[in-house]
Amino acid sequence: MTHQLAAMAGRGRGRGRGQMTFNLEDVGIGRGDSLPPTTFKPSPLFPAMSVQPVPLQTGEEVEYMLALKQELRAATKNLPFYIRRAANKRDVDRYSDKYQSGEPKDSTIEWSPDWSRLPKELCIKVRKPQGKKPIPQVKRLKKPLVGKEEILMKLETLEKKEEAVNSEEEEDDEKKKTNQEEEQAEEEDYEEDFEEDTDYIMSYFDNGEEFGGDSDENMDEATY
């Protein structure tokens, strides 16, 4: 029986393209019926639809869930779980980079997970927001005074000066702790201008690389 099948297969190949292994009539295609034309290329990307889809559901519930979905999407972008790649290093290190970092450059994590629930190998330093800002501020204010004192009373009161400086710093530390909350609260207000103790407003460090991106009007006026 197998050689019969092989012979049949051999006979079918080459001669008569329409030969198939099963009887066409049984499937339902009778003799002389016109078959749909053979396809030569893949089906179109947006085929014409013979029936229109049913319109979407409407109602309060649907609207509310829609608003929820969009709000959730917007909110997740601001959560610390949204990880952005660190900004690429440009060709030359620019001074303004120090004051303009929007994206995280180092390998810290912005939220503090419970490390006891994670394997040890995943442990990364947690970035502390607004870590030590008040400290350099207060120290800097005291330093000129200390300098003046050193110039005025050099040799004799050297030890006393050191003690005075230490005790002043200790007092500063105590004052800092009680004032820190208030200062931090105040700082949030002028953080934009006051980051990282420069005297310049942040837009001072705009190096002009983002300028000219949006306004395509007024091109007739020459820029100097």
Added chain:
Amino acid sequence: MRGNRRSLRHLSQNSTNSDVGPPTHQRVRSAGSPSCIIQTLWAKKPIKKMTAQEVRLCGLLLQEHFGEVVERIGTHLLRGGAQNLRTIANETNTPLDLVKKSLCVLVQHGVCDFGSGRRGPGSPVEYRGNCERVLRILRYPRYIYTAKTLYGDTGELIVEEVLQRGHMTMSNTVKTVADRLTHNMEEGRSMEYSEVVSSFSKLVETHFLQRCPPVAETATAAPSATPATHRTPASVTPPTAESNPDCYKLPPVTLTGRGKRRRSSDDGEEPGGVKKAKMDSESCGDEGIYWQVNFERFHQHFRDQAIISAVASKLDQTSSEIVRTMLRMSEVTTTPTAAYTQPLSANEIFRSLPPNYSISRPILDQYLSLLVDDPMEFVGKSGDSGGGMYVVNLHRALANLARATLESVVQERFGSRSARIFRLLLRKRHLEQKQVEDFAMIPAKEAKDMLYTLLSENLVQLQEIPKTPDHAPSRTFYLYTVNQLPTARLLLQHCYKTVANLIERRLFETKENKRLLEKSQRIEAILASLQASGAEPEQLTEVEEMITAPERQQLEALRHHINKLDSTENQVDETIFLLESYIISTKSK
């Protein structure tokens, strides 16, 4: 801009707490396999095979919620099974720190879990992705809305916070939610912590929130090669939340306080308040007890709702109330994957009917017999004691719902006559070509056409039945047939593909109009700051006119398109839920 579009008090609670049954003892769960005796390695647990469509959809969801870095790591994990840290970093070409950060995010949200490696406790930790958990992200709005209907705004915000953060401690949740509620209240009023705590405890009692499972010891402890660890047989299957007996126990802490209103402008007025906020952030006594949303419980609720609304539309409101009562009574006594509820006697049902539905006992019996006789077989009779013992056929109901979905899909895509053929084949199982034409009462040519269209879409299959051993074509029966389960799986994959396409189209539309969107955002920010600092109307109109009229039209059209795409995603997700529930219920039968 947050919170502008939906006012928290806008929608009223339609279903009362009586919908969700009384909180009682925990369910008795059947004992799992004795894995403590057999040392089964965690990494050898069979992974659910994932299709290309599922992976694509998961990738898009991860990208939208956690960014591209996490998306790359997550997709790699989902495709490749369990891998350790180095492998992931090398194969995805990502710096190690970013990989670590992404894994922390994924573990926090329950998408990824970890365990000791293939070669025993000494090998590096392996991570594995969980595809189903990523697909749940699509359903977040539905969960939050359900919490709102059951427990009001407080419940809604609690569930929203826990969903967004993955898992949280109770104290953290209560504080954040109280602050948010206070922010939306009028000046001078604030939200008590105790109210939020009571909503939280209600959610826990009815099992909508559960404790996170404790982490397996072998994974977090530093691997040490002492003989002691080798001898102890490690049951390294990751513990589920339900295996913890304290799963639904509230931590014994009392939180007192009120929500704090975040003031951006006036800090000088409340220095005391700010200080107090700092002191409250210290430990509250419930460290280490994290809560997560119990998705299975929500799914049970959705399933019950689907059954009740199906009964309501097929029969009438009273029948649906009776079924609702029966389901509520069986909430705590039935496991989620049961095929039918525990038997309930008619007397019990009569006693538990809601008070505003006062029907007499004979009428109730008539309704019950109507429900039993209905061809949909929602309710079955399992005995005669106690006035008749009745069960709700959960699996049957789900199968009927899935079947209705399939039929509706065929009807909408191919017309009502093709749907007739489809329904016929579902009922009669196997039919020949000629029989299909006769039973469906459709002329031969058209019937052939429709059958071949359905066949090419794989909704209908051909079954050969040979008369003779040599399978000669002239002596074989060719029968058309429809199998419900494979067809449901096929449609489910179509749904995943649909949602992925919708997301991609939405991203495309947003990208096309990026410049316009950014401009409008900037102008809104300028307007807001001008209004805050009290500008005159002329200045405001001047700023508003910076967007030209055709641009406004374009923005409007864009907003309309994006709303439509989002709404469609939500609706397709409902179909996904039905089909998934049916498939899971069939598999576990």
